[in-house]
Amino acid sequence: MSWETVIGLEIHVQLSTDSKLFSGGSTSFGAEPNTHVDLIDLGLPGVLPVANRGAFHKAIRFGLATNAEINQTSTFDRKNYFYPDLPKGYQITQMALPIVGKGSIKIEVDGEEKIINITRAHLEEDAGKSIHDLFDGETGVDLNRAGTPLLEIVSEPEIANAKEAVAYFKAIRQIVTFLDICDGNMAQGSMRCDVNVSVKKSDDTELGTRAEIKNINSFKFIEKAINFEIDRQIRILESGDSVVQETRLYDSVKNETRSMRSKEEANDYRYFPCPDLLPVVISDNELKEIKDNLPELPDEKERRYVEESNLDSSEAKIIASSKTMANMFEGACSKTNDSKLVANWLVGDISALLNKDNIDLQESKLTSDNFALLIERISDKTISGKIAKSVLEEIWETGNDVDAIIESKGLVQIQDESLLEKIAQTIIDDNPSQVEAFKGGKDKLFGFFVGQVMKETQGKANPQSVNEILKRLLS
């Protein structure tokens, strides 16, 4: 008997607005506890929420980028439950009429494309944080995060395995960062997800009972939690028991999911329309303006890089898939003409350095100005490609200017043909046996002579000139 897994994701994306969803409180991360909290965030008696239009515009961008229906009239509801970090005793969310309706997104797993449908994306306010380990026997509450705007993106249960789930999460992350609506910083909790997993027999038409795994915030943990959960559910089903509908937590230390609360223990959230907020109406003009100013997305960038910059499609895809990579590419290309060379370096040496240090391009010391200059110095033959590598490494360490590095280290390429010829002749003269062997048919020895010239010039010789000169002298 074979089992089939059905997965749906609810991704919480923290929108990068300056102020909160219903107050003027700041949304910046990492401040002293309870310093970014105003009267509204605190839920003081008598305060009222005012919806942040900027958050709506960001949500609409997401909707447009995923070909979704935009509800030009959307409403807010209250989700009632008690928790110390929920100041009002209810969360304001969009239950009945979300700003973004049905849409879809393309994912790719092992070279295969698949469309995942998105049920809805709605705005809601985040809660604060309960801090259990700071005060002995007491719980602290930090409300800095309370009221931060979240876009909750709900997928259809169309994801078949952990790999697809990760690909889906990555695709969402890519789109929200390109749209500039979220910083995509998972370590700071800017993106988190709840995963619904169920297992059924392949020929069953109905879905199995699902478990919801709450609040996972890394690609690795999503994959592990799902795989653990699939195994757990299959084991239960194969032993003849049935899966219980419940909420579970993923413990990354033990790599297991644990029951948090069962369906019976679940809150009755008593949703009802929030009487403090009128429906938010987005005018046709407002919508058009957002549409007209929608940032370019990875697919469009990829196409443009192939068509306008003559990149091959694999290079174009790699560069277009990361916002910082694309920004670096476009930034450098605006200052230098050799876009092919820019792309080669980005996909080759720069990517290698990023992988080695496990950082994102924006965390490196490389600027697009300095990068463009490096490409220029290769193009105008000031330095060879080989020297350029060492210059890049130097930039990586110090962030120093390309020309300053070249000058201080005396790396300018030797272009003087007569000088190169003199050096080549000396090497030929000093190595008669190799010359004889080469002339006798050992073609591979050509590289030996090139290497010797390079060694003599400390790598500064123009390799093309060296090749031509040696060919002539050895013929």
Place this chain on the structure above:
Amino acid sequence: MSVQYKTIKELKNMLNEKEISYTELIQETFLNIKNNSELNAFITLNEEESLKKANNLDNSPGSGSLNGIPIAQKDLFCTKDLKTTCGSNMLSNFVPPYSATVIENLENAGCISVGKTNMDEFAMGSSNETSFYGNVQNPWGENLVPGGSSGGSAAAIAAGIVPAASGTDTGGSIRQPASLCGISGLKPTYGRISRWGMIAFASSLDQAGPMARTAEDCALLLNEMCSHDEKDTTSIDEAVPDFTENLNSSIKGLKIGLVKEFDLSKLDNNVVKVFEESKKHYESLGAEFIEISLPNISLSVPTYYVVAPAECSSNLSRFDGVKFGKRCDNPKDLEELYIKTRSEGFGDEVKRRILIGSYVLSAGFYDAYYKKAQQVRRLIKNDFDSAFKNVDIIMSPTTRGAAFEVGSKGDDPIQMYLEDLFTIPANLAGLPAMSIPNGMVDSKPIGLQLIGNFLDESRLLQAAHNFQISTDWHLKTPTGNKS
């Protein structure tokens, strides 16, 4: 010179003519408050600050339209640095760090907030008996309730202590106590006055409004209370007219609707008699009466008692002992913190409504109760919309009778809920409505309710003022007719 029972208009003249200083006015106001302390109309006094403000005005009179006028603020409005209890034990220690927009508006106009008035706990009640701070006495009789929930405000005016008070009206909480205390009170159109800083009971029904001796004074107060407020998205973005402008215009030809479905035959004969006399009086002023039908009006009370508790159950969730207000002693865990804090902090009526509200919103019951109630509410609003195509205002008694005795309805919440039979429909429809004194029943005052069309407060005030310049019911005081 006594300032007791003086109207705002009279006090303004006295101040302008320097018959009295700002300081003397406030000093005498506090003397009257203390002489009437048995009324229990105030929860918190603001004497020092008030005298300071009066002294400042004596030194340099400002340009506010209500300079130096003492006003009592219902203890439901947040007042910066001044304790705000909402009539509840839960907020017995709550000192807000900010003021409600309506408080700011009134104080910017020069009003001096002399104290915070007693009220039914969280505005839930029609007799002021649910206040944690004890019931308020109606100045018209030791054992009589003043009505509620704005009972402290109404009693303070009826006793002539202050000429003005703020109130709030969710199902009749301005009009019913105004009727029972023999004063004038107006609930404006929903959204006319910002709700920012008003401690919410039922957000879609709550509306602040003025309470005073006369309709004219209500107009003076309303002029300052209204403003479009960006902090309240339900606040109406409409120009605020000068509500005093048309007060003296004749109401000849005014079409007044009488609601067919309000069965007055069930009321006390004397109440009906008073109402009939007022009709005659309006006829003598040139108004004409038209019978109108509001077919769904009988559903108002049940609809209200689904919608209001539902909203209150959610609005009052923030009182959990975590951030402000009361916290129980030594809870053993989080659940006990919630249970003990809320059990000790809330009174029975508040608990009853939280339970009703939680029930009607719960999964499986939402459609049958809350959703249905919202649909009925829409029908009631439509009924009014149709009626106002044919009439300018609608008239009815404000209450089913005059003030009742303390404790007389204590055990039967339904009887108490029916107190608001005539007042609730205007809240459900969001329409302006006011109550003015129009007679006496058993030596107790009783009120006439006028309901207006959307944003048509001016017409209500005009009709009320026309009535008051030709009658003397509003001049009656518990100690006899005002000179």
